[in-house]
Amino acid sequence: MKASIEREVPRGWPISPATVRAVLSGHGLLGLAFAAIIYLVCLTGTIAIFAPDLARWEQPGLPVVAGLDDRVLNRAVEEARRQAPAGTTLYVTLPTLAEPGGTIVAYSETFEKDWAIAADGSLVAHHMPFTDFLIDLHVALHLPHSIGGFVVGLTGVALLSSLISGILAHPRLLRDAFHLRLGGSRRLQEADWHNRLGIWALPFHFTIALTGALLGLSTIIVGVLAMLLYKGDTAQVYALFIERSPAVNAAPMPLPDIAPLLEEARRRAPGGYPRQMMIERAGQADARIAVASDRDHMLASQDMSIFDAQGRLVVDRHPQDLAVGTKILGGISQLHFGWFGGPLVRLGYGLLGLALCVVTSSGVTIWLARRRDKGRAVPLWERLWAAVIWGQPALLGLVALLALLAPEVGARWLLPLWLAGTMALLLVAGLLRTTPWAAIARPLRLAGALCFLSLAVLPLGLGTLWPAGMIGTSLVLLLLAVALVWPYRRRSPQSERARVSETTAP
């Protein structure tokens, strides 16, 4: 036995064979404890990467402009200010060639609304219930944000730990780095997918897990830091990263013309282009207009010019003025969501995000198959896992269909539908004692494929025109539908016999 273990752990590996087995055991425990939630967060995160595309797909009539004249933007801001109550902060995103579509979000503690900016400066209200549902599910699992954020952050830490233990527990990592054996033993095939995708996408998966954990745990990190260093005053921690607000002066004062402010911001950030504006206390004497500019070779905005209500420059910061910590903080969200390089980067993120879903699902499948191989099968867990991994894509597809078919009524029912569907699937999978896991996976995969197929072609049926950008979304949906049913294509009688015999060995 000892010789066999030593053969499995090549010479030069930094930890002993016994420790490798112990780490592998911990890797399995952690994976099993968090598998379902890691899978859900990864799946929703993979789809959320395409939020800009989904928003356009949900609302095909939405104006998507590649550029806006400063005067037109001024009209749009004035219009938003008229529609929002006094004191509301306006967040304006300017379009670029890589990320077309200008938006304005009006936000206060009692008011929230967002619009797309049309080419003439008029505003069209956003209505994207599925995209909103999906992002909230990914970021906070639809729980109160402090709790949900913590749970998602903890999931990120569990994923980080699984990546670390996964590397330590696989001494043959490099030797087997290119082995992908398909069609033989199912356990070996799943292990090959798990290890190959896990190792070659490791830098990406590590980055996503780390940034996700940090974003989720930020509230607790700031809270504890404030307790230790600033007598519990969290505002002092935030003040290190956010410009201090001026003294309150609610006297009415018209907002200055935006165009010269944008021009001044451009002049002060050579090579940069204004990307975002934050307009606070519009219409008051203490108003502030902050213009953040992007540069091509930077992940996030590092140029900031802030103007007062009379259009005077009061703060002017550029990359050389920023602390390294501020620069890192600015890039974390961009790096996590892949919203820094246009559609090609989003597509790359989507593919490696999908790889992370496969790594998670195959990890549990390997554990289940190992149990079965050793004569200690756990059919209940096999059925439940099949319901999770194939049920979630189908349910998310169903939720998207409801949002598309009944955008007004459906918005309220997306969360109850998803929640009830998830519960029902788990319950049914638990109760079907004599049904093999494959018989649960098959109808769920077919249902998922049907949902994706409907989503891909439904805009035609609804009589909406497809903007060019939406054709890509529909093509991806079609490919996903095909991928879900691919294993069920017609096979030779010999391979079909072998497949059927494997339905009892996941």
Next chain:
Amino acid sequence: MPVFMIVWLTPVFLAAGAGGAGLLRRAWLDRRQDRPALLLGGWGLILIAALAGALVQGPVKGLALAVLMLSLGALLVVLAGAVRRSPRTTRERSLAPEPLEGPSRAWRGWLKALLAGPLGMTAAMAVAFCYSAWAPGDPRTRIVLGGLMMPILWGLAMTWTLADQKLLRATAVLAGTTIAGFGLAAVRGLL
């Protein structure tokens, strides 16, 4: 401009990832002898592409883009080299190590969960915030680096406590780290 640059860089990185991985594959397939030239060529190509990305698109954005596309390029080589086997019902033996298995008591499971969860978190926070409190440099940088350290340290604590069979040792180390780290950080807050 940036969108065009990314359109140009994407196939270059994909090709570099596939080329580098292709050389590594050839090096590792030959199990009878070391192939240092192929290894050097493979890793060199990947490294040069990553550095080129950093130079052309900026150190963070360029590197992020390079890592993304190089990974995809390498995975293309893995997919291209996939071996299709005839379906069989007999079990093929895996050469991978088997996890440690044995009788386990419920209290050990709960204690491990406590060590990997809450105690691991507080120990990681203690070390990270001790760094934020005492390290030299700008406070914003110290806070952000401390924040980034915390999930990594927690993840390491999880890995260690779930693998270590000596629970008393793990408890002592994590509790000691928590008390010492938070104590030192709190001293800085009082100064």
